Amino acid sequence: MTKPTSDSEQQLRALYQQRKAQHTAPAGIKRRLLLAHQQQQNNQRHWFKRMTMVSVAAGTLLLLGLSFWQHQSWLNQPMHVAEVELHSLAPQKQSQAISERYAKHYQDYLSQQQILVFHHTKQAVLEHMDDGWQLQTCDHQVVKVSQELVNALAKLNQIDEHLHLGDSVDIAFDESGIILAISASGKFLHC
Amino acid sequence: MSRGLSIKAWFFAPESNEALMQRYSDTGEQLLLEKLYEACGEDLYHFVLTLSDPSLAKDICQQTWLKVMEKKHLYRDSGKFKAWLFTLARNLLIDEYRSRKANLDEIDTLPAAEASMDPDKLLQRFDQALLKLPFAQREAFCLQQEDFSLSDIASITHSNVEAVKSRLRYAKDHLRQQLSGDFETDHD
Numbered sequence: 001m002t003k004p005t006s007d008s009e010q011q012l013r014a015l016y017q018q019r020k021a022q023h024t025a026p027a028g029i030k031r032r033l034l035l036a037h038q039q040q041q042n043n044q045r046h047w048f049k050r051m052t053m054v055s056v057a058a059g060t061l062l063l064l065g066l067s068f069w070q071h072q073s074w075l076n077q078p079m080h081v082a083e084v085e086l087h088s089l090a091p092q093k094q095s096q097a098i099s100e101r102y103a104k105h106y107q108d109y110l111s112q113q114q115i116l117v118f119h120h121t122k123q124a125v126l127e128h129m130d131d132g133w134q135l136q137t138c139d140h141q142v143v144k145v146s147q148e149l150v151n152a153l154a155k156l157n158q159i160d161e162h163l164h165l166g167d168s169v170d171i172a173f174d175e176s177g178i179i180l181a182i183s184a185s186g187k188f189l190h191c
Numbered sequence: 192m193s194r195g196l197s198i199k200a201w202f203f204a205p206e207s208n209e210a211l212m213q214r215y216s217d218t219g220e221q222l223l224l225e226k227l228y229e230a231c232g233e234d235l236y237h238f239v240l241t242l243s244d245p246s247l248a249k250d251i252c253q254q255t256w257l258k259v260m261e262k263k264h265l266y267r268d269s270g271k272f273k274a275w276l277f278t279l280a281r282n283l284l285i286d287e288y289r290s291r292k293a294n295l296d297e298i299d300t301l302p303a304a305e306a307s308m309d310p311d312k313l314l315q316r317f318d319q320a321l322l323k324l325p326f327a328q329r330e331a332f333c334l335q336q337e338d339f340s341l342s343d344i345a346s347i348t349h350s351n352v353e354a355v356k357s358r359l360r361y362a363k364d365h366l367r368q369q370l371s372g373d374f375e376t377d378h379d
Contacts, residue, residue: 008363008367012317012366013336015313015314015317015370016336018314019237019317019318020233020237022314023237024233025252026245026249028249028253029232033228033257033260037224037260041219041221
């Protein structure tokens with residue numbers, strides 16, 4: 001039995017190295033490796049070139065799409081223009097109708113004016129304002145105005161709403177003695 | 192003077208395989224791949240040849256280097272490049288044997304085809320003795336001769352350090368026994 005020594009280790013190592021030197025790798029391995037490497041590089045370059053072209057094409061399409069979309073949106077943008085109707089250019093029929101309505105209202109106004117023509121006025125003092133007004137003239141005549149009449153005159157703006165108790169007022173009557181208006185008198189009543 | 196030499200050595204020191212592989216992984220430069228092949232190509236071929244035959248060894252080596260090229264991004268600087276390379280080759284070889292459904296016991300002894308042409312008798316006997324070793328012992332012995340550590344060998348062969356030690360002991364004992372007449376050894 002041989003004893004493992006460093007010498008034998010070295011001899012085995014030397015023999016192994018001699019054996020390795022005798023069995024060199026075929027040159028074909030390296031050749032094929034370098035060929036494959038070049039092919040891979042070419043493929044990568046080709047792929048890169050292709051990707052660049054695709055990117056450029058996609059970018060161009062995107063740009064064109066964006067510009068087209070912008071153009072379209074500009075065309076479809078709602079116009080902020082105020083429409084002005086020129087009445088002089090409005091149809092004749094409509095204008096005539098308005099004129100007729102105006103004439104009717106004017107006639108009504110004139111007839112109302114006729115009705116509301118004051119015949120005479122009397123000066124009085126406002127004595128009472130709860131549940132209708134009470135007015136007294138200098139000749140001790142008491143005029144009672146119901147709340148309904150006060151309200152009706154107020155609606156027609158024929159009554160001065162800022163009157164207070166004790167104020168002097170002018171009472172306007174028509175021909176038949178109906179009260180048409182009550183307003184604050186400019187003169188103070190002295191009986 | 193010595194400082195000048197050390198600076199020169201620092202500038203002109205050959206780059207390690209790991210640094211070359213890292214650079215190749217980053218840049219994909221062909222020159223770096225060529226340098227790596229120059230550094231490890233012969234060792235790898237001899238290792239695979241010792242575990243197979245010339246035709247299969249050539250095929251496995253080609254596949255291994257192609258894998259280095261294709262999977263360069265998978266290489267990490269954490270380990271030795273040569274160990275990574277040998278692991279790739281060994282895995283490919285085992286896969287090839289498995290695809291052929293060959294039992295590793297059947298390929299334990301390979302015919303020493305070129306050994307008969309060797310004029311040196313000692314080398315011839317070494318060659319025959321090496322090829323007669325069981326597969327696991329042969330690969331462990333070859334890897335040790337390629338300066339791999341025990342842990343590296345265990346990692347490459349997917350086994351543990353104790354098993355590697357055992358295989359190496361048996362392999363060397365067998366070789367010494369076969370070459371006992373030629374070795375200048377101390378006898379008990």
